[in-house]
Structure formats: structure tokens, C-alpha cells
Amino acid sequence: MDDLKLPVTVPSTALFTDQYELTMVQAALRAGTAHRRSVFEVFTRRLPEGRRYGVVAGTGRVLDAIESFTFDERVLGFLRERKIVDEPTLEWLSGYRFGGDIWGYPEGEVYFPGSPILRVEGSFAECVLLETVILSIMNHDSAIAAAASRMAVAAGGRPLIEMGARRTHELSAVAAARAAYVGGFHTTSDLAAGFRYGIPTAGTAAHAFTLLHDSERAAFQAQVESMGAGTTLLVDTYDVTKAVQTAVEVAGPGLGAVRLDSGDLLLMAHRVRQQLDELGARDTKIVVTSDLDEYAIASLAAAPVDAYGVGTQLVTGSGHPTCSMVYKLVARSGSDDGSDAPLVPVAKKSMGGKSSVGGRKWAVRRLDEDGVAEAEVIGSGDPPSGLSGRQMLVPLVRDGAVVGREPLEAARDRHVEARGGLPLSATQLSRGEPVLPTEYI
Amino acid sequence: MDDLKLPVTVPSTALFTDQYELTMVQAALRAGTAHRRSVFEVFTRRLPEGRRYGVVAGTGRVLDAIESFTFDERVLGFLRERKIVDEPTLEWLSGYRFGGDIWGYPEGEVYFPGSPILRVEGSFAECVLLETVILSIMNHDSAIAAAASRMAVAAGGRPLIEMGARRTHELSAVAAARAAYVGGFHTTSDLAAGFRYGIPTAGTAAHAFTLLHDSERAAFQAQVESMGAGTTLLVDTYDVTKAVQTAVEVAGPGLGAVRLDSGDLLLMAHRVRQQLDELGARDTKIVVTSDLDEYAIASLAAAPVDAYGVGTQLVTGSGHPTCSMVYKLVARSGSDDGSDAPLVPVAKKSMGGKSSVGGRKWAVRRLDEDGVAEAEVIGSGDPPSGLSGRQMLVPLVRDGAVVGREPLEAARDRHVEARGGLPLSATQLSRGEPVLPTEYI
Numbered sequence: 031m032d033d034l035k036l037p038v039t040v041p042s043t044a045l046f047t048d049q050y051e052l053t054m055v056q057a058a059l060r061a062g063t064a065h066r067r068s069v070f071e072v073f074t075r076r077l078p079e080g081r082r083y084g085v086v087a088g089t090g091r092v093l094d095a096i097e098s099f100t101f102d103e104r105v106l107g108f109l110r111e112r113k114i115v116d117e118p119t120l121e122w123l124s125g126y127r128f129g130g131d132i133w134g135y136p137e138g139e140v141y142f143p144g145s146p147i148l149r150v151e152g153s154f155a156e157c158v159l160l161e162t163v164i165l166s167i168m169n170h171d172s173a174i175a176a177a178a179s180r181m182a183v184a185a186g187g188r189p190l191i192e193m194g195a196r197r198t199h200e201l202s203a204v205a206a207a208r209a210a211y212v213g214g215f216h217t218t219s220d221l222a223a224g225f226r227y228g229i230p231t232a233g234t235a236a237h238a239f240t241l242l243h244d245s246e247r248a249a250f251q252a253q254v255e256s257m258g259a260g261t262t263l264l265v266d267t268y269d270v271t272k273a274v275q276t277a278v279e280v281a282g283p284g285l286g287a288v289r290l291d292s293g294d295l296l297l298m299a300h301r302v303r304q305q306l307d308e309l310g311a312r313d314t315k316i317v318v319t320s321d322l323d324e325y326a327i328a329s330l331a332a333a334p335v336d337a338y339g340v341g342t343q344l345v346t347g348s349g350h351p352t353c354s355m356v357y358k359l360v361a362r363s364g365s366d367d368g369s370d371a372p373l374v375p376v377a378k379k380s381m382g383g384k385s386s387v388g389g390r391k392w393a394v395r396r397l398d399e400d401g402v403a404e405a406e407v408i409g410s411g412d413p414p415s416g417l418s419g420r421q422m423l424v425p426l427v428r429d430g431a432v433v434g435r436e437p438l439e440a441a442r443d444r445h446v447e448a449r450g451g452l453p454l455s456a457t458q459l460s461r462g463e464p465v466l467p468t469e470y471i
Numbered sequence: 472m473d474d475l476k477l478p479v480t481v482p483s484t485a486l487f488t489d490q491y492e493l494t495m496v497q498a499a500l501r502a503g504t505a506h507r508r509s510v511f512e513v514f515t516r517r518l519p520e521g522r523r524y525g526v527v528a529g530t531g532r533v534l535d536a537i538e539s540f541t542f543d544e545r546v547l548g549f550l551r552e553r554k555i556v557d558e559p560t561l562e563w564l565s566g567y568r569f570g571g572d573i574w575g576y577p578e579g580e581v582y583f584p585g586s587p588i589l590r591v592e593g594s595f596a597e598c599v600l601l602e603t604v605i606l607s608i609m610n611h612d613s614a615i616a617a618a619a620s621r622m623a624v625a626a627g628g629r630p631l632i633e634m635g636a637r638r639t640h641e642l643s644a645v646a647a648a649r650a651a652y653v654g655g656f657h658t659t660s661d662l663a664a665g666f667r668y669g670i671p672t673a674g675t676a677a678h679a680f681t682l683l684h685d686s687e688r689a690a691f692q693a694q695v696e697s698m699g700a701g702t703t704l705l706v707d708t709y710d711v712t713k714a715v716q717t718a719v720e721v722a723g724p725g726l727g728a729v730r731l732d733s734g735d736l737l738l739m740a741h742r743v744r745q746q747l748d749e750l751g752a753r754d755t756k757i758v759v760t761s762d763l764d765e766y767a768i769a770s771l772a773a774a775p776v777d778a779y780g781v782g783t784q785l786v787t788g789s790g791h792p793t794c795s796m797v798y799k800l801v802a803r804s805g806s807d808d809g810s811d812a813p814l815v816p817v818a819k820k821s822m823g824g825k826s827s828v829g830g831r832k833w834a835v836r837r838l839d840e841d842g843v844a845e846a847e848v849i850g851s852g853d854p855p856s857g858l859s860g861r862q863m864l865v866p867l868v869r870d871g872a873v874v875g876r877e878p879l880e881a882a883r884d885r886h887v888e889a890r891g892g893l894p895l896s897a898t899q900l901s902r903g904e905p906v907l908p909t910e911y912i
Binding site for chain 2: 043045046047048049050051052053054056057058059060061063066068070095105108109112114116154158161162163165166167169170171193195196197198199200201202203204205219220221222224225231232233234235236237238239241242243244248251252253255256257266267268292342345346351352354357358359362364376377378379
């Protein structure tokens, strides 16, 4: 495989892995314990402070990553040269393909502390290798989707444009655009996200374009001549009132939109709306950008704003850029031959926190008599027969074959439905407790 | 180009771009202004709150990204199909290669508000296209390097292991490991970072490995038999005191290290050190991990800790996951034919903030008589003849050819030197003002 000059040159996802996963496999292979049937679960011990719910995102990317998790000659050569693992382990890795089962909360679903978001079952060795890449994807994507969901609530039905590519790693940006779409954004400025995931793309113009030209009028003329009157003109490079006047003179009352990127957006939106109306440009929309977060969006609810462009605060998770999801061994067989001997629940027990609940778990979202969610019920073994509600885990991978792939739109639609099924206080932006209690049976 | 099942399938960096860059090129091509000679600069208006200095990182990745910034048939096909730009623009993009000049602060250098971290010169069209990918890389990598630098100061000379891959996007993780290395980390757990950038890798073991086995003793035996007595055993799955006893019994007094990942690390480190010494394992090291940041690291300065593993707080920039760097047109020619007509300084002027200083800039770090930095002096035109100090901008790209590539070690060494040349208060972890004032001439 040639060096493609991509940000990394690995043609597989197998190296998105912490070194200790491989050395643990080596030690377990030698000890004869590598093939013990094991169950790992992804969950969080808590939500980010003040958040009412989490949003599952990245599941589709996890499925892609698992399919590409193979060790080719270049990767094996690297591991050999660096002496990271021994020859028997390299031999085992060379034939690696995940052959187990994965169940999980479907993408777009909401989750709560302790929710078994993903359950990975197979031999210890085949499951432990996936820890890092699964957590990387889900911790990142779910953080962005959670921020996006809050912003979508704050925006009501107004369109949200994802514009954060420049504020985060260039490939995080692509995943962030995808997660934002799941969380309720409508478009992205990131062309790679359009290319890779088919997300609708959008764009306006930058101050540089106005500054390039000899006058603001010349810049607007250049843009309208090329893009048509339906384009969005950026009106805050010099004086906003003059710019709006010029914009309508140049484009006519059919001007698509103007963008405000600085100043007091509430005040400016009212003024610009009035001015546009007076100029007869009643259908010209107002797009606002400039360090928006869910609170700033909410504060503009009463302003004549038609769309929000959001960058930094979206791609950094609005204060919570990661979700603290962990991947823990919760049960394993005592039989070294990989047979279906009874699974033994296991959990870290030391004092000082970070303890977890052992056992292979199910989860049910219990509903009240009006059909509104009232608790996340989690247990191991068989669910009690009287327990009614929605089973949360769905099959994603069966015997190594992906069975849970779906269009991105399905995850996006599911999120709206899942959030809509929560108590109304879920959509409060103010800090508070998780909107559903977690009950262990 | 086949679908490589990488997280994105683009074989170039050209789509790590906001849509408006391309539509601005289209409008400027049509208006005849696309070839006006232009100067763009990367800078920040402020440092993250309380920080004393910033750290330039990602420069080497920017150079890679610019070399790969070309539009192949698949990319052009996408832009055509989505009707993002018109045919003349597609034609122009198909021949695109950046052919201008780039100067910048070398990687590892420190920066302050207003520092012209990167200066990109060429035609408007060729420069504006690079905005998003340059900012993505530098905003991310510099945020991580700044956090790493503070942690390195806090750690004194003790080794720092980067372990954050699971807390951020899988490719951000690779870049984060690189930036952390520039900022002063010693190793990474991320195998892809070892593969791609040659960074030394390290690893220990997880609780899952202990839980897999029938007893802690069996797990330690398995690890020591496979990895040798020099390995690092994780001792906080059950009872730390018993685990340390077992660890030395299994590995002998030549045990490499033990890792503590939970609880009161200060207290535990003292206890475990005493116990190890009593067991004769005087050379066995203690590695601590568990949500460390620069403050937690500093609080362990007096503890018998030999190395720190840092994850979440490193890869999320310790509270500041992005640097708010911007890419602004600061000067351009009024001549449409691309000739070297005089450059006109330009800057956004509207009220409401976000204004910037026009003109193609130089920067000098002025030193006091003891050779300690005392001010970041920035101006345009010719520097005053009496001004002495270090010229901050170095050539990185000349006529489109990369001239500033260097080994990662050079950036890492430079950072130590640059930080060492600042007033001593730079290394205070407490919140404060930038340690150097920015002076505009």
C-alpha cells in the first residue's frame, strides 16, 4: 500500500489501538486464557455535569471500523520491528477478524448513567483489541451529538448549519458533521462530510472576499453575478446598514440571505429585518454566526433569525468534548477452550471509585401510563416477567457480520423520536440531574 | 482510488475545506479578482483564559496537507454532481497546486495574542482554499501541545505517557500524540502514532486482564511469563496492598513497575513505595494514571511517583480544546493580473469586535539584557533599524515547494528552548496574563 499522504497512512483501523491491548493478547495467548468467552460493555458512570441525557452516536462508524480492523503486512512489520509483540502473537493477529457478536443502543438513541450502550461478546482476545477504537469513536461522536441535540432544541425548528471544521482536527471535523446531523443539524460547511456521508453542504462568504475587492459593492456584485441573487451575502465587514442597502441594490429584493457574524446579534437581527422589509426584501433570510452555543441560540428565539451557523461550541461538545465512556470486561467464562461454559460476572472491586457492575446486562426503558419514559432499568440474567417497556439493545454484529447498518437518516429520525419520548424537562437547557433515573435489578 | 475503508475515503486533503472557500474562488474567478496577490495570516486574538503562552504545533502536518491538496477526478466528480461550483472553477481546481510562499513561527515555538503564527502569500484563490485545513490542524494540535507543555512543567523531569486515544476521535488521537510529544511528553500508548510519526510507544495492562484470570496471581504470572519481570503490573483491581505483595512474589524484586489507576494517588504512592522498598523492590517504579491534569500532576510532585500517564485532559487541551486561531486576509494587491503591484493593507472594520490589524507583518521577540524575552513586537513594513531580538518567522514553503520540513525531535527540542527563554512566571500553572506583552509598531 502506497503512502497516500493522508493524515495517517494505515490502510486499516487496527493501529487505532493502545499498545497494552496487544501485549495483553500476547500474555493471554501464552497463558491459554485468550480464548475464554468474554463480555465487554461500553457505558458511562455519569453524564457530563448538568446534562439531562446523552446521545448515542458513532455506531455506524464503529461498524465500519470493525470491518477494517485487520493486520496487513505493513502493520505486522511495524509491530515486529518495534518488538511490540512476539511471533506467535503476530501470527494470531495476521488472521484476526472479529468473529463475535455486538449488541447496542441504536445510533441516535438517548442514554443515561450505566446504560449498556454497546455489548461486545466473543473471545477475550478478539474483544479486548477493539477497546480503543470503539471508545475513540463513541466518546467523540456522542459528545458532539449531545451538544447538537441541545442546540437543536434551542433552535426550535430553525435550520442549523455546522461550521466547526476549522476548530477541530480535520478528520474529527468530518465525524463531527456526521454526529451533528444525527443530533439535529441540517447542513454542514465541511465538503469532506458531504463527500463521505452524503450530508447536505452549505456555505456563505468570508470577510476576505469583501476585502479582496475594491469596494463592498464590487464584492457583492462579483458574488451575485457568479452565484445568483439567491446567495447569502456577508454584511458586517464595514457598516452593516450600508451593506444591507448595497446588498439589496445589487441583488434585488430576491436576495437569498444576509449573514451577521459579529456584534450584538439580537439587536442587529431586529434592525436588519426591519431594513430588509423596508427595502422590499421580505423573503431575504437572516443567518447568524459568531461563537454560538445552545444558550446563545435560545437567547435569539424571539429575534427574526432564520438560520444559525455553529462552529467552535459544537465541535468541542459545548464544554464537554468527550463522554467518559469506558469499555469494561463484565463477564467471562472460566473455560480456556472457548466453549459456552457459564459466564462469571466480574468487576473491579478496589476502593477509591471506578467500580462497576458485573454481569452481562439487558436494559429496558420503562414507560409510564402515558407512554412517557420514566426509568432506565438495567439488570443481568433474565428480565423480570412483569417488566414492560422498550428493549434498548439491538443486534449490530452477529458472528462477525455486520447486521445493524442503516442510513444516517434513520439515526437522525430516531433521535428526534427518542428525545420526544422523554419527560419534558429533558429539553431544559439549565443544569440538572439526568432526566431518567437508572434502576438496577 | 478504491474505498480504503479509512474514516474518510478522500485520497487528498482538498475536501477538508468549507464550501464557501470554493464558491468564493468561483466568484473571484468570474470577477477577475482571483489572481490578486494576497497575504493571509494565522493568529489568535487572545490566549485561552488564564494561559501564559501558546505553543505552535501542527506545522509539519500543515506542510504535508498542502502537498496533498489536489483535486483528483473523484473529488471533482463530487463537486460537479453536487453543483457546488461551475465548470470553469472545476477546470481551475483540476490544475490546482499551491504555488505561493509560507512563512511561520517554527513548530514548538511559543506564541502570544496577535503573533503572526503563519503567513500565506500567493494569489487570493490559491491562498483562500487553504484556510480550513490549516486552521483545523493548527487549532487542534496547538491546543494539545499547550496542555502538554503545562503538564511537562508540572511533571518536572518525570516521564509523561500519552494515553488519551480512547477519549478523542481516532485520528485526532494520532495528531494529539504527535502534539503532546512536541509539548514534552515522552511516549504514547497509541500505536498509530508510533507507526505514523515514529513516536516511542508504551503500555501497561488493563483491569480486564486481571479479571479474565481466575486470580490476580494467575494474571500477574501470565503477564510476567510473557513480558518478563520488567513489565508494569496494574495493582488496583482488588486490594492494592495484597496486589503489590503478589506482584513482587511473582516477578521478584526486579519487577519493572506497578500502576495505580484509582483512589488517592498521593497517599497510595507513599504506601506502595514503602511496601515495595520493604519487599526489596527498591528499583520498581510507580506509574500513576487516573484523570490527571497539570494540577494533579503538580500535586504529586512530592510523592514517590516515577511516571504519569495522562489521557482525557491532555487530548481535550485541559479545558481548552481549540485555540481560536483565525486566518485573515491582511493585504492584497489592487492589480488583477497577479503582478507585484503594491499591497494594500486590509482589515474588517465593523463595530462589535473581531476587528484585526491589516498589513503583512513581521514579528520579533525582544530580549532584555539578560537574554530573557520581554515583548512580542509586531509590525508591518520594515522593522525599525534599532530593534534587536529574534526574528520569529522562518520560511516554510517557497514557490510552492516545502522548505521547512524537519524531524519531530527538532520541534520538541525547540519548545524546551523557547519556553526556557521566557520569564520564569511563564511556568506558573495559576491563571494569569500572557507572560509577554504584544507591542504593535
